Amino acid sequence: MDVQISHSDAAKYAHCIKASKAVRWDIDADVIKGRTFDVGRKYLPDGLSLGREFTGLSPEEKRFVSQIQGRTYANIFGLVERFITAKLLEVGRDHWLGDQNALEALVRFSDEELKHQTLFRRIEKMMADTLPPGYRFAPDPNAVARAVLSKSTWSVLLLTLHIELFVQNHYRQSIEPDAALSGLFKDVFLFHWKDEVQHVVIDELELRRHDAGLTKEERNKAVDDFIALVAAVDGILQMQAKADTSYFIANCGRTVMLQEAELIEKQFLKAYRWQYIFSGTQHPRFQQILKSMIKEPQLHRISLALATLQ
Ligand SMILES: [Fe+2]
């Protein structure tokens, strides 16, 4: 407990508190503002849903794909934010009797993630009201969180950094001018991003602090844990791509033959891998931080594992 942190790190935690206070938002007053989802609009932008790549589908069907993916987006975030909150509360323990700005920054981080979970639960229900019944989200957030938290802290913090960095990419996709996009979903991206900007700074501080205390062997083992976590994320994405394809076929209003169904499932999986894996691992900041902590053979192991998902 009561770890010592450098002056420059202390200043970063203090800055995160200031920024967190400045952007503080409310789910109803700032994000939802009494609005509902308009089923005539896309929920996820094309840059995330890869809507244009579903080439065999009509514009209405592509819109339906973006709505299914929007619902899955809310569910995936509800899931990942469960273990992120738990891990950050755990590492926050190191600051209990140390730098009180670091402690406050982590408490705020956790509080914001709890708010995000509430927001995503709310919008998931709101989207459900606009879509036909039968949608299924298979993974249980608590079971996934328990499995993730059983891995080393380094690997969980690295996965968290990766997730919070890709939220920034997702926000950029959502601000592309697109009149067909849901205004409410656009604001979900905007307000989520406002908090994640600070979270990324804290992730890096906590990850580097933790990394400094590891032996070479522990770090090497943590790299394997990270690869296992990415594979577990991919397992969830494969399962959900299958479920979402079945739901699409059951509700698109026409008969879809097996060959086309397989193609649609492939496209769903490609979009999910882009959203939840590659938009993070390809982020320049992620690459930079990773390279500063691990050696070439370890980087190579991660690249090989990622290449199997292409
Ligand atoms: Fe979040």
Ligand SMILES: [Fe+2]
């Ligand atoms: Fe976050």
